[in-house]
C-alpha cells in the first residue's frame with residue numbers, strides 16, 4: 001500500500017509542477033490579452049473587463065462548488081488507498097490550477113470595475129464586496145482542508161462537507177442579484 005501511495009505522490013508532484021507551469025502560462029496570456037485590449041481601445045475597455053470578470057467568476061464558482069463535493073467522496077475512501085491518493089491529486093489540481101487563479105482574476109477585475117464604473121460608491125456594491133469577502137474566507141477554509149486531506153488529517157464527516165457545499169451556492173445567488181438588480 002505504501003508503494004502505491006509513494007508512486008502516486010511522485011507522479012502527483014510531477015503533474016503538480018506541470019499544472020503550475022500551465023497556470024503561469026495562462027496568467028501570462030491573460031495579462032498580455034488585457035494589456036492589448038486596453039491599448040487597442042482604452043475607451044471601450046470596461047465591457048471587456050466585465051466579460052473577463054464574469055469568466056473568472058464562473059471558473060471560481062465551478063471550483064468552489066466542486067471541491068467540497070470531492071471532500072464528501074474523499075471522506076469515504078480508505079486512508080492510503082489508490083482512491084484516496086487520486087482524490088488528493090484532484091483536489092490539489094483544482095485548487096491550484098483553477099480556484100486560486102480564478103479568484104485572483106475575479107478580485108483584480110472586480111475592483112477595477114468598482115473603481116472605474118462606480119468610484120466604489122453604492123449600497124449594493126458595499127454589500128456585494130462584504131459577501132465576496134465571506135466567499136474568500138470560505139476559499140481559505142477549503143484551501144486549509146485540501147492540506148488536511150493531503151496529510152490524512154481530516155476529521156470532519158461527509159455531512160459537514162455536504163453542508164459547506166451549500167454556502168457558496170447561497171452566497172452566489174445573493175451576489176448575482178445584488179450586482180444585476182442593484183436593489184439599493
Ligand code: HEM
Pocket residue numbers: 050053054057061106107108110111113114115117118128129132135171172175176179180
Ligand atoms: C471580488 C470582488 C468583486 C467586486 C469588487 C465586483 C464588482 C463588480 C462590478 C463593479 C461590476 C460591474 C457592474 C456593472 O457594470 O453594472 C461587476 C459585474 C459582475 N459581477 Fe462582480 N465583483 C466581485 C466579485 C463577484 C462575484 C464573486 C460574483 C459572482 C458570484 C460576481 C458576479 C458579477 C456579475 C454576474 C457581473 C455582471 C453584471 C452585469 O453585467 O450587470 N462578481 N462586479
